[in-house]
Amino acid sequence: MSGNNRQPPVIDPTNPTGNLTRTKIRSAWLFLIPMLVLLALVAGWPLLRTIWFGFTDASFSDLTTTQFIGFANYLEYDEGEWYGVLADELWWRSVWNTLFFTLVTVSVELILGMMIALTLNCQFPLRGLVRAAILIPWAIPTIVSARMWNWMLHDQFGIVNHMLMSIGLIDAPLSWTADADLSMWAVIMVDIWKTTPFMALLLLAALQMLPGDCYEAAKIDGIHPVKVFFKVTLPLIMPALLVAVIFRALDALRVFDVIYVLTSNSADTMSMSVYARQQLVEFQDVGYGSAASTLLFLIIALLVIAYLYLGRHQLNRID
Numbered sequence: 001m002s003g004n005n006r007q008p009p010v011i012d013p014t015n016p017t018g019n020l021t022r023t024k025i026r027s028a029w030l031f032l033i034p035m036l037v038l039l040a041l042v043a044g045w046p047l048l049r050t051i052w053f054g055f056t057d058a059s060f061s062d063l064t065t066t067q068f069i070g071f072a073n074y075l076e077y078d079e080g081e082w083y084g085v086l087a088d089e090l091w092w093r094s095v096w097n098t099l100f101f102t103l104v105t106v107s108v109e110l111i112l113g114m115m116i117a118l119t120l121n122c123q124f125p126l127r128g129l130v131r132a133a134i135l136i137p138w139a140i141p142t143i144v145s146a147r148m149w150n151w152m153l154h155d156q157f158g159i160v161n162h163m164l165m166s167i168g169l170i171d172a173p174l175s176w177t178a179d180a181d182l183s184m185w186a187v188i189m190v191d192i193w194k195t196t197p198f199m200a201l202l203l204l205a206a207l208q209m210l211p212g213d214c215y216e217a218a219k220i221d222g223i224h225p226v227k228v229f230f231k232v233t234l235p236l237i238m239p240a241l242l243v244a245v246i247f248r249a250l251d252a253l254r255v256f257d258v259i260y261v262l263t264s265n266s267a268d269t270m271s272m273s274v275y276a277r278q279q280l281v282e283f284q285d286v287g288y289g290s291a292a293s294t295l296l297f298l299i300i301a302l303l304v305i306a307y308l309y310l311g312r313h314q315l316n317r318i319d
Contacts, residue, residue, distance in 0.1 A: 047297070053290035060284040073291035085291050093267060094275040095299070097184065101259075101271065102252040105191050109248060110241075112192070113199030118229075120200070121207045131204075138197035146261035149190045153177055153262075180268045187259050187269050194258070195251070199244055206240030207233070242311040246304065253300045272296040 054073055056066040075084040085091050120131055137145065152158050153176035161173040176186040210233065218228045234241075256273035263269040265278055276296060280289030 050290045050297075051294050053286050054294045055291075056287045058286035058290070060280075060286055063286065066287070069287070073288050074295070085288065085295060090267060090270070091272075091275060091292065091295075094270045094272050097269060098253060098255065098271045098273075101184070101188060101191070101255060102249055104188050105195070105252050106245060106248045108188075108192050109196045109199045110245060112196045113203055113244070116196070116200035117203035117207055120204050134200060135197050137194050138201070140194070142194065142257045143261060145194050146190060146258045149186075149193075150177065150262055153186055177262050183263050183266060183268050187262055190262065191252070191255070191258055195248065199248060202240060202244040202247070203237065206237040210236055246307060246311075249307065250300065250304065253303065254296070272299070 053066070055068055055070060057069050057072075058066040071084070073084055075082065075086040077083075116134060120127065120134065124130075140148075152160050155161065155173045155175040155178070158173075158176070160176070161170070164170045165173070174182060176182050214232050214236075215228065218232060223231075254273050255271050256277065259269050259271050260274055260277070265274060265282075270278075272292070273296065276289050276292040278289075279285050279292055283289070
């Protein structure tokens with residue numbers, strides 16, 4: 001007799017749920033294994049090699065005859081002086097710049113993204129066109145948008161200074177990307193313009209999934225919309241909001257392109273990624289630059305773990 005000879009899985013009548021659960025777990029692992037292998041090759045091996053180089057004296061001139069030097073690239077005391085990444089004042093300044101940049105940009109993008117998402121979630125004419133227009137800054141490549149803003153913020157030819165002077169807000173052109181007091185805020189402004197649509201898109205997707213009966217009941221009861229937002233909407237979208245924040249925080253903590261295009265290697269705006277790139281490429285010190293990259297990875301990992309722990313604790317309180 002021809003046909004399919006496969007036998008159906010044997011289900012234990014005393015525990016059918018357990019059998020189905022184990023089958024689903026096995027199927028999930030079968031789908032995950034190819035992705036995990038590819039991830040290990042693409043991300044795991046370069047990461048391990050970077051960590052290894054951080055313990056050597058490797059340089060771009062010769063990567064074959066490296067010597068193990070322990071933690072000297074990280075911190076070393078020699079002849080009354082401390083050396084290494086952790087003893088470099090510029091490194092700690094780049095850490096502060098990165099954390100400040102992340103805190104300000106993610107906070108502002110969260111507020112603006114929520115406002116945009118709530119607006120786009122309402123019914124109004126040409127809503128589809130407005131949604132598409134909102135995504136334009138995010139769709140532009142970062143290098144292109146950073147270069148565009150670099151010209152717009154030019155102290156002599158930039159349109160930003162021209163507009164501000166024409167309406168009387170400033171008397172003389174400002175050096176947005178060269179002034180130590182303005183350069184970081186200029187970078188922050190450009191990043192907020194670029195990535196707020198991404199935050200709004202994630203939050204809008206969460207708002208689209210909310211049940212409408214809760215809002216109908218609140219409307220019938222005459223509850224103020226602000227109270228509905230904080231008591232109903234915000235708790236319901238909190239998981240999506242946490243995911244959106246962690247995505248943006250990860251992106252902001254490893255920021256490189258927008259800062260490098262606008263201000264190059266300026267110490268006033270240097271991020272941890274720009275610092276590592278300077279050591280690797282300009283100074284040709286692979287070991288020192290790898291140590292800085294490893295510290296960047298550890299800082300991001302610790303911050304993400306702490307954020308996930310606090311976020312899970314917050315979700316448990318809401319539940």
